[in-house]
Amino acid sequence: MNANEATAAERRFYEAFSRLDLGLMRGLWAEDPGAYCIHPGGPLIQGRERVVQSWSEIFSSASPPTIEYRVVSTRQAEDLAVHLVEESIRPSGPRSGEPSRVLATNVYVMREGDWRMLVHHASLPLVGGAKERPRPSLH
């Protein structure tokens, strides 16, 4: 029950994503009503089944991408781990273009000796700075 184990779950998560492996993706999510996923620019998706369904939709029309990721920081207490990750997602094929750079907050919980994903909150930095926050005075 150490940080390396949550790191292993994270590796499996990106492996599942890059292989479009829905079985692997399903297996690493916590069976927990509090599990949630927010894809970049997407709505809140709660509960493992809905989360897995969302990945199924994503995988269904995709070719396996090349994913690189960097764990920027981690924090752990007991059976809860929070990771900040920078993802670089490059589609396969000759017209792949620039990779998408995504920021993700990944949260893991320990379940029966294994780390499972509880949260994947991802967002795409669209703008350069904090000034683009929805500004109370400008709406």
Place this chain on the structure above:
Amino acid sequence: MNANEATAAERRFYEAFSRLDLGLMRGLWAEDPGAYCIHPGGPLIQGRERVVQSWSEIFSSASPPTIEYRVVSTRQAEDLAVHLVEESIRPSGPRSGEPSRVLATNVYVMREGDWRMLVHHASLPLVGGAKERPRPSLH
């Protein structure tokens, strides 16, 4: 050291935001190199000083907004708490329009008996579903 205390820190966070109170905002962030903030559509901002600076920029041109928030789920282990929050941010003034609806993953750590904010990862749902995830095959 219970969930209610992290909830109190959260209340102060939204109080600081709605009052544009930079002192209150500064005080509730953890002095921790792992602290980070991602404003909706924004880049990664790491470290308390930079995070506070980003709020300073946001506050500098804003009128106090009306903020409502709903804590959707919480998870806590020892000195670490993860909250999922739906925010509704309505600007002040007659031309306020519809509120912005933001999804936030807020993480708190216990420091010297007080809960401090470690993470505020916020995103604006721009689209209706998971299909809008940057799709490996379509980039």
